[in-house]
Each structure stands twice: as structure tokens, then as C-alpha cells.
Amino acid sequence: MTFYNKRIWFLLEWFTLTSFSVASASTHHTPSKTSVLSQKNIEKIVVTGSNSTHAQAHYDTSSASIGPLGKRSILDTPFSIVTVPRSVIINQETRNINDLLTYIPSVQLEERGDPNTSRPQSRGFEADIISNSRINGLNIVITTPYAAEQFDNLQVLNGLAGALYGPQNPAGTFDYTLKRPTQQKHERFSLGYDNNGAVLEHTDWSGQVGHNHWFGYRLNLLNQKGESYVSNSHLRRNLISGDFDIHIDPKTVIQIDASQYNFVERGYPGQFTYNASQILPSAPRLTREGYGQPQGGFNTETNTALAKIIHHFNNNWDFTLGGLYQNAYRDVFSINNRLISNDGRYLQSITAAGSAKNFKLGSNIAYLNGKFHTGSILHTINFGTNGYTISNYNPTQNQSYPLGTASIDYPQISLAPQPYMKGSYKSSDTTTQSLLLGDTVSVTHSLDLLGTIAWSWLSTNNYNKQNIKVSTYQKNAAFTPSLSALYKITPNQSVYFTWGRSIEAGPTAPASAKNAYKSLAPLRSTEYEAGYKILLSSKLHMNVAVFRMKRPYSFTNPSTLIFGTYGQQINYGFEYQVAGNISHNLNVLGGVTWLDAQNKHTASLETSNKQVVGVPPVQMNFLFDYQIPFLPQSAFNTNLHFTDRRAANIQNTIFAPSYFTLDLGLRHSFFLQKTPITLRFLIKNITNKTYWASLYPSSINGDTNATNAAVAGLPRTYHFSLDTAF
Numbered sequence: 028m029t030f031y032n033k034r035i036w037f038l039l040e041w042f043t044l045t046s047f048s049v050a051s052a053s054t055h056h057t058p059s060k061t062s063v064l065s066q067k068n069i070e071k072i073v074v075t076g077s078n079s080t081h082a083q084a085h086y087d088t089s090s091a092s093i094g095p096l097g098k099r100s101i102l103d104t105p106f107s108i109v110t111v112p113r114s115v116i117i118n119q120e121t122r123n124i125n126d127l128l129t130y131i132p133s134v135q136l137e138e139r140g141d142p143n144t145s146r147p148q149s150r151g152f153e154a155d156i157i158s159n160s161r162i163n164g165l166n167i168v169i170t171t172p173y174a175a176e177q178f179d180n181l182q183v184l185n186g187l188a189g190a191l192y193g194p195q196n197p198a199g200t201f202d203y204t205l206k207r208p209t210q211q212k213h214e215r216f217s218l219g220y221d222n223n224g225a226v227l228e229h230t231d232w233s234g235q236v237g238h239n240h241w242f243g244y245r246l247n248l249l250n251q252k253g254e255s256y257v258s259n260s261h262l263r264r265n266l267i268s269g270d271f272d273i274h275i276d277p278k279t280v281i282q283i284d285a286s287q288y289n290f291v292e293r294g295y296p297g298q299f300t301y302n303a304s305q306i307l308p309s310a311p312r313l314t315r316e317g318y319g320q321p322q323g324g325f326n327t328e329t330n331t332a333l334a335k336i337i338h339h340f341n342n343n344w345d346f347t348l349g350g351l352y353q354n355a356y357r358d359v360f361s362i363n364n365r366l367i368s369n370d371g372r373y374l375q376s377i378t379a380a381g382s383a384k385n386f387k388l389g390s391n392i393a394y395l396n397g398k399f400h401t402g403s404i405l406h407t408i409n410f411g412t413n414g415y416t417i418s419n420y421n422p423t424q425n426q427s428y429p430l431g432t433a434s435i436d437y438p439q440i441s442l443a444p445q446p447y448m449k450g451s452y453k454s455s456d457t458t459t460q461s462l463l464l465g466d467t468v469s470v471t472h473s474l475d476l477l478g479t480i481a482w483s484w485l486s487t488n489n490y491n492k493q494n495i496k497v498s499t500y501q502k503n504a505a506f507t508p509s510l511s512a513l514y515k516i517t518p519n520q521s522v523y524f525t526w527g528r529s530i531e532a533g534p535t536a537p538a539s540a541k542n543a544y545k546s547l548a549p550l551r552s553t554e555y556e557a558g559y560k561i562l563l564s565s566k567l568h569m570n571v572a573v574f575r576m577k578r579p580y581s582f583t584n585p586s587t588l589i590f591g592t593y594g595q596q597i598n599y600g601f602e603y604q605v606a607g608n609i610s611h612n613l614n615v616l617g618g619v620t621w622l623d624a625q626n627k628h629t630a631s632l633e634t635s636n637k638q639v640v641g642v643p644p645v646q647m648n649f650l651f652d653y654q655i656p657f658l659p660q661s662a663f664n665t666n667l668h669f670t671d672r673r674a675a676n677i678q679n680t681i682f683a684p685s686y687f688t689l690d691l692g693l694r695h696s697f698f699l700q701k702t703p704i705t706l707r708f709l710i711k712n713i714t715n716k717t718y719w720a721s722l723y724p725s726s727i728n729g730d731t732n733a734t735n736a737a738v739a740g741l742p743r744t745y746h747f748s749l750d751t752a753f
Contacts, residue, residue: 040383083114086606092164103515106186107566107572109606112180117227122176135149145508147199150622160200163205173329183202184204186199187529189527190509192478193483194507208234209235225251244272247269248267249267268286286329286332291324294324299737300363301734310718318739325357331336333352335347335348351601353389354387380423391414405469466478474514477512486499525555525558567605573602577595577598579597580594580595584630597625602618613654630729631729634677650666651667660697683722690710708746718739723735
């Protein structure tokens, strides 16, 4: 038995013996205490109190925060919404926020180099790096790492939402909610161990002080360092974050949040690239050294600060004003394994990336929400604005080195020099701002009609290394509508229909086109969606949705050489989602999605009417958490994930096979001298399945010259933690 396996068995034995021996010492159980900010005048936030190590799973989420619409019951919302709660983040040993996307069957992760720096997407449409992702409702850069330890939950609105959030790709809205201060004093400490020796320490302190508890605080400190699943790899994560609530008066609260997250990795596997004529080999087992190199990896620093003012005028009217500033740095030393034959041989290179190394983002929201009657009809209105401004900075020079050839079955270690980048110039800036107006008309107690509209202002400028503007795009007052109808069949059942649009900035014609440098009109996506929702036993939410979505795209007509918007990506689909308590002991989160995603009317018959690369026709994920009846302090969980066969190039001549993965976890809670302790042990991909986790083309518009990239999925990984609260 290897030293590594001995360590694993030692941890298993220690976990079992310690848990059950100490459990017999005390059968006293103190339930988690929760407190709700009871004032009607403040945004209602449920926070977990002290003496909680989140040993019990709670997957049910009854409400969602939907941008300018505010907080609403999921059952009364005409959208497909799913939330990954705090229980999942903790009990599934989540380390980065993109790990949470596994549990949502309508979502794929486009891994551009690493799961930590990748973009999520819903229903088969590629997402933007800013417009589809938010923290506490404010736009963020998603291609920089975030520590899961600072978040309370992830909320995903599947489908487009341009009339709510302004210009965005039709790839869903991903809103990450930060942890907030608790009313009761809360001090939590976690010690973890991942894979080959990445030791983790995390502390979470929270509480309220001052007269009438006017000041709330929450501090998170994180340190993790060591070797990951690849021998001789290196991982370092450091987080410091603070979240503060200042209660000015019973009607007003100011929320302030600030964080710095440093993420460094070396020696991790690189992606594989290939052209349309090559065969995609079987995915490699990533525990082997050589698919990455010791000098390849990331250095990143993400600095985020945001603030909100929430004021309640009376029982019917509220106002929210918020802003976020983000300064994200990254040094990317990317490893690329370019396949050069059909027998798995590849040419490896390392590049100090010439893409954006620094993002400076400012985003904002201002929402006024209210209720009033016109006769017997209730109006719930929203009026406001949201938007962002971002500047990208690229290096002026960057180096790249070839590392030699190897085989996917026999990777090689290379001792090539470390590439570097230097200099900096502003390569682009983008500004969007939207004016929003909406009205939910309650015609009867059972029938709601919702209409929302947005007028958006878009501006984009691109610059060369000499700081000369080379192109510009501007559109004023672009109009985006959405209409919905929701009918309550019974108090716990509803059906809905939604039609909506969203816009993206129009592309600019390339120099090779006859209409070179001409800016086209905004791209307008459209969605039709119908759904059914039911709440069982007040704790189990289920919903189904059917949808048809369309996104246009542009290319140069090969006959006329005119650049224009000719093509369409059309996606049909069906979703089933479930979350909550099946019984007192059993929780579930997951569902199944069927999707037909196709590129229509491309520039070539070779790529027209073909499946979109990387989008599975069927994807399933079910996470179950079971509290053992005869051992009430113990629980186990299992996650079952299936991804169907996917197109691996835009011509659909090669496909990546389907795969199934299984995760198993066990936890046990006990008291040691009145101190609650929870032990967790989790094995992900317990069968050590090899598979391609992510595939994407260099062009989503059906370009026959597009190359493709494939990222292999993680091998079997181990996670152990000890969690205590004071």
C-alpha cells in the first residue's frame, strides 16, 4: 500500500472511531438557532445563529431575490429559478463557487483553462464574462476566482432576463449571495485536508454589538496550501473578507462588504486543442504528471468592495441603492496540449497569456419597489436602474515556449524556462446602463400579469498598444420587453407563461468584409417559456419548464462578402428541478434537463443545423442527503451526475462520450465539553471515472475554421474536515 493510500485509510479509521466513541459521551443536542431581522422595514435576511456547524442539511428555499423585482416567493415567480443553499456549500466541501454549478442540471461550465477561472452558462448558450454574473445583485467579473467560503448561496435564473438586468447573453443569471452578520454571536473554525496534502484553515466570526445591536459584523479568514490531486502540484488560497450591517434606524440599514482573495496554482493539467479533422481521444487520468508543467498555472488577486443602502418607507414602499468596485489581477501561464495525430500525440506549449491581466469594474443598482391599488386590482411596481463600467488591461509583451511532444498515454515533464509578460495598456472599456420599469398586476387572488421593460445605453471602445482607439460601438435607449402570466391553481400550485427578449452589443464588421468596421444593430435574443410549480408538504419544491430560445449571430456572407446578422442558435428544452425535504431525514437537490441546441443558417452547409459544441442533449444531477434515524447525529450524502454524449466539433463529425460520476460523503456531529463538532469525509468521483468535462469551439457562430478545446474532468478526490463552533 502506498504512503498516500495509507494516509487515506488512516483518516477513514480515525473518522469512524473518533466519531462514534465521542458520540456516546453526550446525547445532548442543541438545535441550530436562527434569527430573522424581524423589522418589516428591512430586507428580510435569515441568518444562522451560534452553536451551528451546519450538520443538518436544509435544501428547501422558498423565496428568491430577483433584481429589480425584489424578494419574491419562488412559487409566485414566472421564471425557472433554483438555489444552491449554504448547506450544500459546507457539506459538499465546496472550495470555489463554480463547484456549485454541478448541482444544477441546466448549467454547463465552459472551462477556459481552469474551473476557478471559467464562465457558467445555462440552457446551452455561451455566457458573457460580466453581464450574466453578480454578487448580491451587482455585476462582477466571473473569470477570476472566488472562494466559496465567503458565500451563503448561489441563485440561478435559467433563461434570459434582459428586461430585468439589462444587456446580457441569453445564458442565465448567476447571483452569488454573500454571508451576512448574525444576530447571535457566532464563532466557527474549520480544519480541512484535501487530496495529497492541501491543508485548509478557515474561521468565520459573526455577531452584533452596540445599543439595540446597531452594528453587525462577519469576518472570514481562510488559508489553504499544499499539493493537490497531481503529484508535485501546488495550490495556495488566501481569503480575508468582512461583511458589516449598520442599522441607522429601524427603517434603514447600510450593508458594507469587502474582500481580498489570492489564488495560486502550479502544475495542474492544461487543456487539449484540436481541429475538425482530428479524432478526440479518450480523456486522460489527470493524476499523471505532464499534462501540465511546474511553471504553468495562475497567480490571481481579486479585490471586491460593495455597499448597499436599504430603506423602508412604510409597509408598501422600499428603496435600495448599491454599488460595487472590483479590481482583479491575474498572471496566466497557460499550458496548451495541441493534438497532432489521431493516436493521441500532442505538441505542448506554455504561454504567458496576452489576454486581459487586469479588470477594473464598477457596477450599480437603484431600485424603488412599491404596492398600490386601483380599485380592486393590486399593483406591485418596480422602477430603477442598473449597469456597469469595465476597463480591461492587457500586457504589451508576452512570451511563449514550445515544450515538446508527448502522448496522451505517456505525458512528459518539461524543464523549459518560465515565460513572462510585461507592460500594460488599456485594451477596451465597456459601459452599459439600463432604465427599468415593471408592474405585477394581481387581477384576482389567483391570476398575476407581469410586464417589465428596459431601455439600455451601450458603449464599447477598443484600443491598441499605442492607446489609439481603433473601434467604437454605441447604442442609445435600446428597448427590451418581457411579459408573463402566472395562475395559482391552488395555494401550493402555479402555472406560468413568459415571453421575453434580451440584447447584446452588435458586432463590428472585420477588415476583410466589404462593409469593413461597420457596427451592426444590437443582437436580440428571444425566449418562450411555460412552467408548472408545486410545493409539497411546505418543504419540497418541484417545477417543470419547457422553453424555446433563439440567439442571432453574425458572419461574413461568403457570396457577397457583406458582414451581417444571418445565423441563429435555436435551443428547445425541458427542465425538471426539485429541492427540499422528501421526508424528515431525506433532502434532495437536483433535476434533469433535455436540450436540443442547434446552430442554424451558418456560413456553410457543413456546419448548419448541427448540435452546439459541448452542450449535452440530456444532463442529470441529484444530490441526496440522509440523516440516519438510529444515529441522529450522523448523515451521509451522495451525488449522482450524468452528462450525455456531446458534439466535439461544429461539424458534428466527432463526439465526446457520455459519463456518470458518483460522490459519497459521511458526516458525524457530537459535543465535546459542550462544544459542537462536526466531522466530514467526502470522496468525489469515487469510481475514478475519466471523462471530458468541458468542450467548446473558438467560434460559436459556425465558422468552419474554428478550432476546439477539451478539458478533462477531475479524478477521484478526497476531502476531510473538522468543523467546530463556539
